[in-house]
Amino acid sequence: MVSVLNSVDTCHEDMIHDAEMDYYGLRLATCSSDNSVKVFDLKNGSQSLVADLKGHGGPVWQVVRTSKIWKVIIWKELGEWTKWYEYSSHDSSVNSVAWAPHELGLILACGSSDGSISIITNNGDTWDSQKIQSAHSIGCNAVSWCPIVEPSFDAISNQRGGPVKRLATGGCDNLVKIWREDGDRWIEENKLEAHSDWVRDVAxxxxxxxxxxxxxxxxxxxxxxxxxxxxxxxxxxx
Structure with a gap:
């Protein structure tokens, strides 16, 4: 039997599209068609609003993204929540964002309706970006980072290789694709065909x-x- 443990009155003024809790279940982030992202502290069955973030000019479909003005906003908590970085290099809706495993550093992948995938990397004071053009012919709906596995050991060099950066994506072309970083570019490693309609999510x-x-x-x-x-x-x- 399922019972409600707690309910949160977010005071959003329109439909809520996404909600994410932190690892400890003490903080909740929500986003809505009212163009805002809200952050709550959850303690003892009650909630308190920590931040009301209004940096987007359109509905926020997933925490830290928007689809109306085609930009990604990364927020950072330094006492209070502030806009850390804004990325606006897509030509259409940004449909999915995903942080890389922590072993790879602070890296964000973004999938867009313009068919491309962006890889945004933090280098301390600056952010760099790479783009996989025409990743999905009609549009990309979902991105998911491959988990980190133990690097292989090279007996010739007597060294263990570094972690592999790998992504799975799903698109409006009914395909699931696997991508791997190869030097300074990303290559299509595999293409999986089984669906007969748009692929909405991958994990x-x-x-x-x-x-x-x-x-x-x-x-x-x-x-x-x-x-x-x-x-x-x-x-x-x-």
């Missing part, structure tokens, strides 16, 4: 134990597909 399973990759994708075709392989490139699907 990697956490890495536990021996390498065994699992990726889930969901689509407007009313199906969820789980892809599994012994390799995170998903070259061999089981």
């Amino acid at each position: 990697w399973a956490p890495a536990v134990g021996p390498p065994r990759a699992a990726l889930a994708s969901c689509s407007q075709d009313r199906r969820v597909v789980i892809w599994t392989s012994n390799d995170y490139s998903l070259d061999q699907i089981y």
